Amino acid sequence: MSTQSEAGNSVTTEWRSAWTAALDELELDVVTIETMLADERRLAELPESNLWQPPTELGALPLELRPRADEILTRQLAAAEEIARRLTSTRVQQVMTSRIETGEATKRPVFLDCAM
Template sequence: MSTAPSPWRAAWEQALSDLEMDVAVAEAMLASHHGTHDSAPDGVHDGAPDGSRKQPWSPPQGIGLIPADLDVRARALLERQTRVCRELAAAARLSRRHDKAIAALDLGGPRAPVYVDTPA
C-alpha cells in the first residue's frame, strides 16, 4: 500500500517543480545562445515549456513552511537560479556591446559602388 503525499507536501513539490522548469528553460536558452546545442529538457520546445505560464510565477499562498526533507532540493534550485541569473546578466551585457559595435559600423546608408562590372 502506497501513501499519497499530504496536500501540504504536494503543494511544495509542485512549486519546486514549476521553478525547476523555469530554470531549465533559461538554461536551455543560454545553452543555445552559447552554441552548445544541448538538448532541451523534456517538455521544453522553442524556449518555452509545454503549457507555459502567461504570467510570472508567484509563490503559492497558504502552504506554510517548506518540508524539511525538501530543503536540499530547494537550496540546489536556488543555486541554479543564482547561476543562471548571473549568466543571463553576462549575456545581456555582451548583447549590448554587440549592438554598440554594430551601430558603430553603420555608415549612414547605402554607398555608391566603387567598381562596376560590365560585359566585354
C-alpha cells in the same frame, strides 16, 4: 487515537505533495531558461513569460525539501548571472556595430586635394 494519527499523516502528506508540486513548477522554469541559454537558436523562440508566484496557502517549506529548494535557487542565480553577462555582451556588440560606418548616412570625400 489512530484515526487522529492517520489524519495528521494525511495532512502532512498533502502538505509535502503540494510543496513538491510547487518546486516542480519552479524547477521547470529554470530548466527552460537553462535550455535556452545552452542553445543559441532557441533564444529566438522565447516562450511567454509566466511569473512564478510562491504558494501562499502552503505554510513553511518542509525541512526535507530545503536542499532541493536551495539547489533550484542556486541554479536560478546562475541563470540570472548568465543572462546579465549575455545582455552586457550584446550591449557592447551594439555599441561596436553602431560605430561601423556604412557610408550611407553621409558622403565624405575620399581624398583631399592640398595642391591649391
